[in-house]
Amino acid sequence: MNLALNLPPPLEADYIAAANRLEEVSLVDEGEEFDAIVTNKVEVAQVAAQQKLHVLLHNREETDISSMNATQQEQGGIFMPAHSWRFRPDVQAVIRNHDVGNLGDPGLVRIHRWSTDHISSVDASTILPEIDLILWVFGKPHETAYVVGRGNNFLQVHLGFADDGMALVDYAWGVPAKYDSFTLIGGDGAAYADDHHNMNLLITDSPIQAIKTGQGTHHIYGLLQEFVTAITEARGPAVTAEDALLALKTSQSAIDCIVPAEVLK
Amino acid sequence: MTRSVKTFRFAAVSAVKHAYVPEAVARHPRFDIVVVTDDADSPSWVHERNEKFAEQQGVPYVMGVEKAIEAFTPEVAVISSEAERHCDLGVRAANAGLHIVVDKPLSPSLDECNRLLDAVKNNNVKSLVWNRNFLPAVLQAKQVVESGELGDLVAAHCDFYFAKDAGPPKGTSLPAPINWLERQQDAHSDGSDGGVGIRALGELEIEGLYPLAYLRMLTNAPIRRVFARTATHFHQANVDNEVDDLATVTLEMDRGITGSLCIGRIGAASHPEIGEIKLHLLGTKGGIVISEPRPEVGFYYKGQSKHDYNNYRVANDNDYLLGDDFANAIDNNADTILDVEGGRDICAVVQAAIRSGRSNQAEEVTTKST
Numbered sequence: 001m002n003l004a005l006n007l008p009p010p011l012e013a014d015y016i017a018a019a020n021r022l023e024e025v026s027l028v029d030e031g032e033e034f035d036a037i038v039t040n041k042v043e044v045a046q047v048a049a050q051q052k053l054h055v056l057l058h059n060r061e062e063t064d065i066s067s068m069n070a071t072q073q074e075q076g077g078i079f080m081p082a083h084s085w086r087f088r089p090d091v092q093a094v095i096r097n098h099d100v101g102n103l104g105d106p107g108l109v110r111i112h113r114w115s116t117d118h119i120s121s122v123d124a125s126t127i128l129p130e131i132d133l134i135l136w137v138f139g140k141p142h143e144t145a146y147v148v149g150r151g152n153n154f155l156q157v158h159l160g161f162a163d164d165g166m167a168l169v170d171y172a173w174g175v176p177a178k179y180d181s182f183t184l185i186g187g188d189g190a191a192y193a194d195d196h197h198n199m200n201l202l203i204t205d206s207p208i209q210a211i212k213t214g215q216g217t218h219h220i221y222g223l224l225q226e227f228v229t230a231i232t233e234a235r236g237p238a239v240t241a242e243d244a245l246l247a248l249k250t251s252q253s254a255i256d257c258i259v260p261a262e263v264l265k
Numbered sequence: 266m267t268r269s270v271k272t273f274r275f276a277a278v279s280a281v282k283h284a285y286v287p288e289a290v291a292r293h294p295r296f297d298i299v300v301v302t303d304d305a306d307s308p309s310w311v312h313e314r315n316e317k318f319a320e321q322q323g324v325p326y327v328m329g330v331e332k333a334i335e336a337f338t339p340e341v342a343v344i345s346s347e348a349e350r351h352c353d354l355g356v357r358a359a360n361a362g363l364h365i366v367v368d369k370p371l372s373p374s375l376d377e378c379n380r381l382l383d384a385v386k387n388n389n390v391k392s393l394v395w396n397r398n399f400l401p402a403v404l405q406a407k408q409v410v411e412s413g414e415l416g417d418l419v420a421a422h423c424d425f426y427f428a429k430d431a432g433p434p435k436g437t438s439l440p441a442p443i444n445w446l447e448r449q450q451d452a453h454s455d456g457s458d459g460g461v462g463i464r465a466l467g468e469l470e471i472e473g474l475y476p477l478a479y480l481r482m483l484t485n486a487p488i489r490r491v492f493a494r495t496a497t498h499f500h501q502a503n504v505d506n507e508v509d510d511l512a513t514v515t516l517e518m519d520r521g522i523t524g525s526l527c528i529g530r531i532g533a534a535s536h537p538e539i540g541e542i543k544l545h546l547l548g549t550k551g552g553i554v555i556s557e558p559r560p561e562v563g564f565y566y567k568g569q570s571k572h573d574y575n576n577y578r579v580a581n582d583n584d585y586l587l588g589d590d591f592a593n594a595i596d597n598n599a600d601t602i603l604d605v606e607g608g609r610d611i612c613a614v615v616q617a618a619i620r621s622g623r624s625n626q627a628e629e630v631t632t633k634s635t
Contacts, residue, residue, distance in 0.1 A: 107498040107529070108511060108527060110424060112545050112554075146627060150521065153419070154419060154523065164496030164497070168515070170420060179552070185531050187435065188532070189532070189534050190531060190541075261521045
């Protein structure tokens with residue numbers, strides 16, 4: 001399969017590394033003939049989709065996902081929103097156990113996500129990954145939402161689902177170091193994917209430091225592998241436009257009901 | 266060498282729960298147990314447990330609380346009854362002029378908490394609600410917060426999952442609904458009878474005091490409003506008695522601090538130890554993630570019972586420090602780390618969370634004046 005990339009340099013490098021691991025993939029320039037493309041530009045994606053080519057789109061805009069979905073429905077190529085967070089090794093391990101029923105019915109998804117990013121505003125696309133994971137676990141839309149926020153630094157999203165499911169995410173931006181924790185508690189067991197568990201110790205002249213053992217770019221490899229496999233098996237991808245649109249809609253509804261944290265001073 | 270500091274005579278006023286509280290107080294060098302007592306009209310199982318505890322401690326068991334107080338003149342009452350009787354016993358002890366130590370939860374009834382708070386204030390006695398705020402990792406969190414390293418605290422979260430079973434799993438078909446008290450009596454042998462009593466208690470009510478006491482101490486900010494989701498997800502006893510075993514609570518506090526509590530009795534299979542218990546604290550300059558059971562030592566060996574925890578907490582002076590704290594409060598007319606007022610405020614948060622779980626709306630936390 002000939003694969004073209006149209007991505008900003010850091011992401012492109014990750015995809016080149018991932019593509020090099022996939023035997024069935026040959027990277028080609030965008031000007032050559034290709035079967036599939038990975039891009040963050042919807043206009044590039046649209047041109048490819050109109051030619052019935054397959055598209056992996058790194059873009060979280062609701063209008064772009066919708067338009068690509070419509071084109072894909074008409075033309076029939078595979079369109080996959082690039083929800084790379086679903087392919088993190090730790091998340092994959094949790095979901096695999098969930099999918100085979102080891103954990104029982106999901107009761108609670110608890111996420112702590114602290115980011116070093118300084119963001120200018122909190123919008124639906126900012127919180128999309130965690131909301132998508134939650135919806136992926138519960139497999140249905142939420143019923144209730146209560147959201148507390150503080151400017152562009154902090155957001156807490158509390159969702160309720162039918163059959164007693166619940167989810168709680170605390171987002172923080174502008175934190176000095178990145179930290180992630182993803183816990184799934186089910187009726188028969190629980191899974192804990194927590195950076196806290198994956199720390200080693202650095203001992204120097206300074207006070208002892210915890211250093212995280214990262215997961216590299218496995219999420220890009222996993223994402224690309226799924227995209228390529230869906231094409232070769234002529235099946236639907238693991239992430240659909242419907243998934244992305246539901247996650248965006250849920251994220252937007254959470255943003256729309258933010259209660260300012262300052263109100264109770 | 267003789268001890269020069271005063272010791273306090275205490276009465277164990279009911280010891281029907283797993284008796285870790287009166288045992289802990291009895292171990293402390295500032296407190297001497299002189300009697301175990303309970304109401305004479307209590308059911309026979311209550312007397313049996315009290316008698317057994319008195320025998321273990323080598324002190325008399327007296328049926329009749331007022332009678333025991335008059336005969337043994339204790340200065341302190343340590344109350345470890347069913348939760349629904351905590352406050353009534355506490356009021357009577359306070360009215361008799363005794364300082365009081367009460368097991369958690371203070372009460373499932375906010376009115377009862379208020380009645381005890383009035384009694385404590387009116388009689389000018391000291392009080393301590395049993396808690397875990399002196400665990401080493403919690404003290405470490407406090408030290409970091411107070412050092413200013415995190416800046417101003419803006420968010421505080423506690424995940425508090427007990428990896429324990431509570432009888433048959435949800436969905437178990439039984440000939441009749443599980444009787445709460447009987448289930449708790451059966452659980453006495455393994456110490457999982459934290460909800461012992463006639464009134465069924467959810468996990469928020471049974472264990473909620475511990476994490477909420479952490480957050481109260483660390484933030485020093487009253488919780489004003491909550492939004493909660495509550496569920497019975499694990500245990501048939503909770504289903505049959507319509508009380509939660511899993512809950513999530515959004516906490517809105519003074520000074521714009523936001524927080525959350527995730528709590529549940531999530532089954533023994535869900536964690537190799539007592540459970541994942543964590544604090545996530547975030548300030549304007551940084552954050553800290555605390556694992557509450559640490560420090561701990563792991564043990565794994567052939568023939569190990571699957572009922573044993575593999576990790577043992579070490580360097581845990583919580584019980585001793587609670588005793589110190591209480592003695593200091595009496596000695597110096599000081600506040601304790603969690604007094605009846607604190608226990609009452611936590612009860613108000615728990616009750617608001619339970620209301621919210623039913624209403625699906627945010628609920629204001631009831632203050633004493635309202």
